[in-house]
Amino acid sequence: MAENTLVRRTPLYDAHQAAGGKLVEFAGWQMPVQYSGVLQEHRAVRTAAGIFDVSHMGEFRVSGKGAEGFLQAMTPNDVAKLKPGRIHYSGLLTEQGTYVDDLLIYRFAEEEFLLVVNAANAEKDLAWLQGHNDAGVTLEDVSSDYGLIALQGPKAEAILSELTSTDLTAIRYYAFVEGEVSGRATLISRTGYTGEDGFELYLAPEDAPAVWDRLLDVGGPAGLVPAGLGARDTLRMEAAMALYGHEIDDTTTPLEAGLQWVVKLEASDFVGRQALVEIRDAGLTRKLVGFNVEGRGIARQGHKVIAEDEEVGFVTSGTFSPTLERAIGMAYVPVSMATIGASLSLDIRGKVVPAVIVDLPFYKRAK
Amino acid sequence: MYPDTLRYSKDHEWVRVEGDVCVIGITHYAQDELGEVVFVEVPEPGQEFDAHEEIGTIESVKAVAEVFTPVTGEIVEVNAALADSPELINQDPHGEGWLVKVRFSSQGDLDGLMDSAAYEKFLEDGE
Known part of the structure; x- marks a missing residue:
């Protein structure tokens, strides 16, 4: 494969090479599409556990006075109802009510949030947010501050509990804590994109390879395998989770994509709300x-x-x-x-x- | 990896000559690129094809690949085992994972194919 300096490598690039991962370019990143095989990795996640490198995802910190109001105006879900330590699924919509991107919003404090966005859209999303930031909240691209490992599967909690002193049972679905894994500071989030129980582990990039290796060591005997983008796609499809560029894009709205539960039309005004009200009233x-x-x-x-x-x-x-x-x-x-x-x-x-x-x-x- | 008894096409099919019949399959390289095969579509016996014509498709979870016959002729047999066990193509691409048998009409079609050494070099050179 020809070297391409424009294609970025995640902190886990060497780990993928060592594990025999088949690397492909995805959204400007060199990512493993599979290791042992999509079917085998998929089944391992459904029956035991798998780990995915999702370090390519984009992360933005939104903070300072007015942060809540800014996100309330920029996203269709109700940020005012999101408690610190909790996460919700939302999106960025155009004035037409179609998708700029879908994303997760983590609330750390009253006026401190982390947005997690699709790698392919990160640049566009940041520009979109900046273009609407009339209130002057602090908006930082912190994508390179994180290596991100998704640990997914019915055995995820048992495996992770061997590597952390953080009480995992206290972390509810779509909640997170700042804890540690293998002695390394980790934002442990009970989220995922597979339809299984599991965690997403936000680590300093330099800590990600060691945690990846420890998960393989501890999880291997329980059936944990490294899993690639191929299995990630088949798993999310079985769980009917939308993927930007497929079910949702700038021509489709959350209402027709079956994501109306993300849209809180009565909560407050947001970009795209007027269009969605009209679409709802006219009928899909x-x-x-x-x-x-x-x-x-x-x-x-x-x-x-x-x-x-x-x-x-x-x-x-x-x-x-x-x-x-x-x-x-x-x-x-x-x-x-x-x-x-x-x-x-x-x-x-x-x-x-x-x-x-x-x-x-x-x-x-x-x- | 690539048996001397087979001849290879640039489309990553292999051919084994058995009298006036060619057994056709896809190479180890092709199955590895595709990943785990989940569906195989091959023609009915009796159908005739020209060399380089598409005779079927092989689908993996990730992708679909067309299969081209390297030789002109009539399909005389298809590998019925693939309908229930498409994974044979991954497990034994040059053997149990064969696709079709073609009664070929022109010896000349075989001349354009590579021997194993030439095919390995072809792969090394990056297609």
Whole structure:
């Protein structure tokens, strides 16, 4: 593979090389797409645990007087209701109510927040926030301050508890604490993108490799494996979690993406609110649905949904589900067609293949 | 890694000549690039194809790859085991993971293929 100086390496680059990771360029970063194989890594996360390098994610600190009000005006979820030590899922929306990006908001204190954004959008997001920062809150790109490891799977808590004195049982879903892992200061967040229980560990970049190695040492006997972007994608698809550039982008709104729960129209005004109110009042024209492919093959992003020889929708994501052992996907279809159990026709590389709309998510873990 | 008994195409297919029939599969390199195979689509016996024509597709979780026949001829047999066990392509790409058998009509089609040494060099040179 040709060297490209414009492609960045995470603090875990050497660890990926050592573990035999197959590296690809993703959003300007050299990232492992897989180690042993997507299916095996996927199943390890569903049955035991996996660790993912997600250091490419962007992080911004928003602080100072007016920080809460700024985020309240910039994001559709209700920041006023977010307590310190808690996290919520939200987004940045355009005036049209479509997505600039989706993100997580961590609240540290009354006027101190951390935003975690998609790597591919980090630059755009920062410019967008700066462009709206009339109140002059402190807005810092702190992405390079963090190495980020996602530890996911039913055995995540048991494995991590062997490496930390922090009480993990006290960390609820979508909550975080500033603790330690292997003696290294770590922001431990009970979040993830797999549909499993797990943690995301925010570390100083220089501490990330040691923690990665300790997780492999301690977790290995329990079935923990390093997992790449390939498994991350199949896991998030089974859990029906949206991915920017697929289910959501600057042409789609949270309402049609099934993310209306993120949008608090009655809480306060925010960028995109007026458009969303109008869309809600007028009624949606299309909706994101999940489908099982009934024939052979995998419907992938951009494949058409057809009805009576007309294109009526499009596939946003599709894969082979390792858990269900069948091809699954998500697509935008007209609201009139968006009924559980209804049949769809998909154009998979020129061949019409039947599919059936199913309830989302495809996979839900047993509690 | 690449048996001397096979001949190789630049599209990463291999061919094993058995009398007037060619057994065709994809190479170790091709399966490794694709990752775990989950669906295989091959033509029906009796169908005829020209050399370099697409005869089927192989899908992994990550990607889909077209398969091209290196030789002109008629499909005489397909590997039925792949329908239930597509992973054979990953496990044994040059053996149990074969795709189709083609009765070929022109010896000349084989001349354009590489031997194992040439294919290995082709891979080293970066396609």
